Each structure stands twice: as structure tokens, then as C-alpha cells.
Amino acid sequence: MPSRYAPLRAAAGELLLADLLTDRALRDLHARLYENVWTWAGLYRQRELSIGIDPVMIAVELRSTLENLLYRWEHTSDWTAKQLAMATHAEAVRIHPFVDGNGRSTRLLADLVLLAATPDDEPAVVLDWDLDKSLYIPALRRFDQARDPSELTDLVDLVAVEED
Template sequence: MSGLDPDYGSTPLDFEELDALLPEVAEAIGDPVTKTSVYELEQAYEDAVREAFVVRAAAGELSLTDLLTDWTLRDLHARLYENIWTWAGVYRQRELSIGIDPVMIAVELRSTLENLRYRWEHAPDWTVKQLAIATHAEAVRIHPFVDGNGRSTRLLADLVLLAATPDDEPAVVFDWDLDKTLYIPALRRFDQARDPSELADLVGLVAVEEG
């Protein structure tokens, strides 16, 4: 799911997007501020944040108790975007075409992540992979942020996968290079059935690179 369509990437940010961009970022990029320039900056920060957290999770420094909380997802989102956007780590306040009512986000996200952890501890009918992909899919369903839901929830899923994997098994993360024509419908079916098995089968795994 990486990369941008060339025509989309060369498009300047609209007024609302420019208004949410940190002034120093807009100044550094220069005029016009295109979607490609911002995307590349976001990707650079994501790479740095991801590496730092994956190393910690692979080393056993992050537990499911640490990770399956609304605070952790907000913190990840803030770290990914705080140097670019004003909305980093902030729950959205307006209705979107996807996601739940914004007034319900805080309560729903907290209870959903707590329920995932409880289910994992008390009804072990899911695999590690299913738990992790369910974490991603549930957070996407809620869609807590104005933007950046994909990056932040994919990172959280990878960290959950690492934290839940037994120490004697290889450290792996999800391979998010997916066919959207298969992935998006699978997410929608998860919303209806809340069964992570299809998504878990669809999304592959890759080994964590050492060093």
C-alpha cells in the first residue's frame, strides 16, 4: 500500500490541509506544498518512530498491557505527526464518511482495546496474528483521528504482534504491501462479523531486520 498516484502526489494541499500544517513545515517545503512533499516527510518520521518502537517491542520491553490502551495509540499518532500536523495525537471532532461518531471515540476506543486484551487473556481462541490484525481493524473501524489512522494503527498492530509472540519464535511484523482491492473489502467484512481470520490470512509476515 505504499506510494502515491503521480497525479495525486503533485496536487497542492487544499486550504483546510494547509491550515492544519505546522507553519514551519510549510515554510521549509516552500510553495507549492504538494501532497508528495508532505507524504515523503511523513514517511521519514514514520521510519524513525517505527524503528525505535519495533526495537523495544522485539526486545520484550513493551507488553500487551502497555500497548492495548487508547493512550498508547494516541501517543504513537502524536509521535508520527507532531512535527508536521497540528492534529497529531488529537481525536477528531467532526463527522467523517467513515468511523464512528466523534463524541464516542474516547470511550469506544478504550473499551475496545481493553476487550481485546481481556479476550486474549481469557478466551485464547485467536492466534497471535489474529489478535494483532484485530487491533488494527478495530482501530480503523473507529477511525479516531482526522488523518493518519492507517499508519498509526498498522504500527500498533505490529507492536502487538511482537509483544504477543513467544520468545522462542522469530520476531516478525506484518507485510503491509497489500492489494487494496482485497484489503479494503476484507476490512469492511471485519466490521460486520468482527472475525479477524480473513484479514489474518490475507496479510503476510516479514522478519524484523536485526541491527
Template sequence: MGVEPGYGETPLDPAEADALTPQAREIFGDEPKKIDLYEAEQAINDEVSIALLDDIADGRLVLADILTDAFLRDLHQKLYGDLWTWAGRYRRRDLNIGVEPEHIAVEFRGSLDNIRYRWEHTDGWTARELGIAVHAETVRIHGFVDGNGRTTRLLADLVFLAAQDAEAIAETYDWDIDKRRYIALLREYDLTRDPKPLAAFVPVQRLDDIENR
């Protein structure tokens, strides 16, 4: 899920540029390139991921804290707030994907509450399937103007780690996967609400292997 060839030479269109924060405008100038913003977003993503994964490992962040709509908005703000004015805000316009804007808040709250209840009161999902269920459901709702994929993948990683046995070797997802198959399985989830096929498709990796790279 990397950058398409030629992406680096593409400037932001005026509508995109209008959404930059004053701080980002000062840094990237009058004609920022998409690759510059992509790299800045990736650097922030790495920093935020490390901090939150450490919080989970040290017990400062637990699953009940993560499975809330407030945490999701805050996560989006952390990832994009330095760069984009739409960070942490639910979208206000219709898209060809996702739910209607007026339903986003209710859908996020209800979906995450239902997932948390199911995890706490049934044994139908593994930790790996729980994280993917959260990812697929938040992708389905598609609550933000942009950054939905990166935010919900990180959310899945956090949920997966927080739900694992503390005594086991910690694992996270490996998102370097075939995009067409991934999208097809997300669409299948939209119909079935069953995260198991997507969870079986997305591989996992040891967290300490990532840290040692």
C-alpha cells in the same frame, strides 16, 4: 499502499497547509508539496517503528502497555507531532467513515479493553490474528483527522510482536498488499468482527529479514 502517480507535484490545499506546525512551515516553505510531507512522515514512521520494536525486543514495552487508548494517542503524536497540529488529538467532526466524534474515546477504550481481555482469557486467536484484530477495530473507529492507516498498521505490528513467543523467530506484517481486497476484508470485519480472514490475507515476514535489507 504507496503514493499514487502524480502525487509529488500536488501542492497541499490551504486547509491542509493551515494544519502544519510552525516547525513544518519553516522547513517546507509557503507552498509545500504533498510528496514532501509524505516523505517526512515516512522517515518519522521508520524512526519511531525501529525505536518501539527495539523497546519490545528488550522488554521495555509489553502488550499490556500497548493495548490502551493512551498508547494509541501517544503513538499518533509520535508519528505526526512534528508536522501536524492535529497529531494525538481525536477528530471533532463527522466523516463518512468511523464512529461519531463524541464516541471515539469510549469506543477506543472499550474495544482495546475487550481485545486485551479476550487475549488473556481465551485461546481463540493467534498472535497474528490478535494484531489484525487491533488494526481492524481501530480502523473501524477511525479516531483521527488523518494518519489512521499508518498509525493502526504500526500498532498492529507492535501488538503482533509483543504477543509472540520470545523464543520464536520474530515476525511482523507485510503491508505491501492488494488495496481493494484489503478494504473489502476490512468492511467484512465491520460486519462480523472476525479478524481471521483479514489475518489470513495479510502476509507476515521475518523481522530480521527486514532489518538486513
């Protein structure tokens, strides 16, 4: 199980974007979240589902997508940290690498990306995932078409990270 202080570690600069935006990081996160639930935790799905990409393409697509997001973040300035986090989540959901547990693991990854991408002089925040699914699901589909995280970013509020 991941440390319950992982968001604080990301906010403290201990988790770097280059470490988070990797296929290994997402597999690791999924494995840690579900290792006590499923024997296949952290393993890519091997069968077709009604959502997601062809299982044969998961590893390559996830790796290249996350590398592209990191490259864009490092070489452009048109996205906010929140937009990067939402794009990370939406891309991972689009790929749908696992049989189950994709939503929870990709939402956690997005929160960690947000914390790692937020400048040190700004307060630590995470995404408020308590949102209207009737608006969220169509916005995810529109992201798939345009690759623009703006609509998703507008739907999801931020909440402050509180230390225990």
C-alpha cells in the same frame, strides 16, 4: 518521532500488551508519528467524516474496544498473535479516531502488538502491509460485520524483523 527500534523493543519484551492496547498508546503513537506535520497530532477528531464512528464516542469506544481485545487475549486461546494484531488494526480503523494518519498509526500499532504477543521462543516478525487493497478494504468491511480477523489474517503475510 518514535524510536526506529520500537519493533525490537517490543520483540525484546520491553513493550507489553497491557501498555500497547490502550487509547493513550494509540494517541501517543499518532502524536509521535505526526508531531512535526500537524498541530493536532495525537488528538481525536472533532468532526464527522464519511468513515468512522461519531466523534463524541471515539474515546469511550476506543478504550473499551482495546480493553476487550486485551481481555480476550488474556482469557481465551482461540486467536494467534497475528489474529490479535489484525483485530487491533481493524478495530482502530473502524473507529477512525483521527482526522488523518489512521492507517499508518494503526498498522504500526498492529505490528507492535504482534511483536509483544509473539512468544519469546519464536522469531520476531511484523505484518507485511504491501497488499492488494481491492481485497483488503472489503475484508475490513466484513470484519466490521463479523468481528472475525481470520480473513484479514489470511491476506497479510509476515516478514522477519531484521536488526541493523
